[in-house]
Amino acid sequence: MIHLPVPTRGPLRALGVRLFTAVALVLGVVAVVYLDRGGYRDVNGDGITLLDCFYYAVVSLSTTGYGDITPMSEDARLVNILVVTPARVLFLIILVGTTLEVLTEQYRTNARLTRWRKHLKDHVIVCGYGTKGRSAVAALRENGFDIKRIVVVESERGAVRQATADGLVTLEGSATRSSILADAHIKDAKAVIIATDTDEASVLVTLTARQITAGKVRIIAAAREAENAPLLKQSGAHQVIVSSATAGRLLGLSTSAPPLIDVVEDLLTPGRGMALALRSAERAEVGKSPRKVSELVIAIVRHGRVMSLASPECATIETGDLLVYVRDDSPATIDTQPARDHA
Template sequence: MIHLPLVRQGPLRALAVRVALAVTLVLVTVLIIYVDRDGYRDINEDGLTLLDCFYYAVVSLSTTGYGDITPFTPEARLVNILAITPARVLFLIILVGTTLEVLTDQYRNSLRVGRWRRKLKDHVIVCGYGTKGRAAVAALLENGWDKARIIVVESREEGVRQAASNGLVAVEGNATRSAVLNEADVKNCKAVIIATDSDEASVLISLTVRQLTAGQVRIIAAVREQENAALLKQSGAHHVIVSSATAGRLLGLTTTAPPLIDVVEDLLTPGQGMALAMRSAERNEVGRNPRELATLVVALIRRGKVLPLGGEQIVTIETGDMLVYIRADESTGVTV
């Protein structure tokens, strides 16, 4: 089941709209009856007052119909056929508006899903919306990724609600199933981020994605244990992040060199300090040493391989290289 971002409307607002529609309909009906009041007859045969018009409108619209006031001229009966009867039906629709609203919402949601599918292309699928999944989405948004191009696949109802409330499209279901991934249009996505709480589930998801996409979609996965990283790569993951080992190294780094952990946290924390960014090499930078550039370049990516800039070896920039650099977070440069 696909859950599009929530469009919130408060219950008091919805109730106020229905009450306003009902009151407006009653007033319009009273006006119609009052204008043609000479065509109506009551049991007292003394004509209709404004109060009588209100009384007849209310009992007619509510389908009570006591019969003490009746139209007797052809014109008044024609007005009842063409105006009062449709108003009575509309009044009943307002009264049972909850059922009608459910049907309308289903139809509107199907239209929204259709429009969403037509526009969907080169999106990112995030499997799991726990701590890791939310952090991955935050990093994508920080780097300028459009919310409309992020799809969350989550089996927990709480996670689905949270993703939808955060403005994301959520597919409810188990990401290990082909049908669920096809709902997220995995064949046309740009990448799949696997951020589940189980290494076994991560392996199964990776295998399923590889089978559905013939290995054409990039898979980035997180695992808890180092020993499962090799298995996950064999399953089709292009990049594997070992969360427990990474946390352990950061703990050790904090013990031996406390200031360094502050730098790492600054780089990883969105919205403050420094941030890692990547961009294509410009034409005037080709042939130059990355250390000569105004930006602080820490690595080159050439044909999918990372070239570190440390050591005595001199590396020059070539056409097609990607520059990994450190920028200030308030920079307006495009990041990847």
């Protein structure tokens, strides 16, 4: 099931409001008729009871009108003109309006779903919306990735509601099923982020994604244990992030070199001061040393391989190189970053 983010109130609440209004109209007409019950005539001639008032209100508002109870006095007829008739019209509007709204909402939802499928391309699929999945989505949004191009696949109902509330298109189901990933248009995706709760699930999702895409879509998977990283790569993951190993290294650095933790947090937290960024080498920079570029370049990505500046191969910049550099990410300079930045 595909959940599109909708900023309106739920259908049950809308129906509840209409039902409450309809009941209030009936009770209002009953009260008016009962107060002036002497002005009404019953064909039985035994007077108008409270039950008769309910009967008259219901058949009048629903336009059934059997005619067995009729207003006789001028006051009763005036009340029918000024109160019962407008209430009847409003009652019909509520009934017809509810039906039309349900049909319109169904049409609107189908139209939005068709439009979404038509324009879905170069998107990122996030499998799992737990702590890791939410952090991955937050990082994408902080780096300017369009939220409309993020699709979440989640089987847990609470996480589905959370993702939808966050404005994300969410597919409810297991990412290990090829049909679910096909509904997410995985073949047209830019990347797949696998952030499931267990390494076993990550392996299954990776195998399924690789089988559908034939390795043409980049797959990034998270692993709890380092021993499972090779298995994920053999399953088709292009990159594996080991959460336990990363956390352990940071804990070790916090003991031996505490300031390095602050630097790492600064680099990973947007808007704090420094941030890692990636951009293509410009034509004027080809043939130059990366150390002479205006930014602080710390690595070069060449033919998909990350190389340190200490390597002799990185003495000069070549055509097609990607430069990894540290940029100023303080709030005062975020809006002035050049459009060439990739991250």
